[in-house]
Amino acid sequence: MTARLQLAQSIDAPLKVAKFFQASEGKWRSERRYYTLPDGETKEMVSSIAIRFLPPGCEELIKLAQLHGLDDPQILSCGAEVSWDSKDSVSGKKQSKGSTLFGVAGNTLYRDRGFATPKPVTAEYYFTNDQTMCLRTEYNGSVFEEELKLVGTNYRTRQTIISRAGEQQMIGQYLEKRLS
Template sequence: MELGVKNTTQTLEIADSRITEYFQRSEGQWHSERRYYTLPEGNTQEIVSHLTIKFLELGSPELIELAKLHKLHNPETAMICGSLVSWVSQDSVSGKKQSEGSTIFGVRG
């Protein structure tokens, strides 16, 4: 293997490792608060969101399905890791639910 190819491979492996670690460390329960201002009316909306982040490892059914949706080659190994993120958001003043949903993030290897 040429030196340049070897260094590139090592760099990619380190990057993959760091990305995986980032996604692993993001797993858990999260809380977000934000405020929206509507100009010129001056309306203010305060939103509180509760997020759940689940780490997805290589070969997880969710990542395989995501790879298939995007028509990636070798869907079982196309993504090195990812996250399943779900949330519920509500207006903190009225208590009215604003949004609820989930999405999947995948990292191509």
């Protein structure tokens, strides 16, 4: 990527992510399939997801900035609160329930918790186009590469690849349908 393109993406990124979070706001049904590598064992889940856009200066973003020890508690330009309730698609057994906060400053996405840790984490993000956001998060020796894509106004797709020590461990694929 050229330095000029990187600069343009850096300048546009906070505006793009705000539009992306606003377009994602609402209630969704997420159908997920996880593939464990290399054996290919699969697990299917269904989740109810609620996404709420967080404007600059809101209480949640100030707390998130403080959690990360950022000097300026107003630095996060926008964010989202995502809550979920998941169950196994086959057995119906409850899997997880919770929420997480996302906040943006520059090309960094701050979270109050990670996918596999309750500790605060950061991710670098970029857009391949206005509808597709990509994230890269690293912690505890693992790398999480994610792509979230808005498909029209009523669908989102997501794909997550989890690697450890340079080897892919799991692939998660998601189809999310807007409920409201």
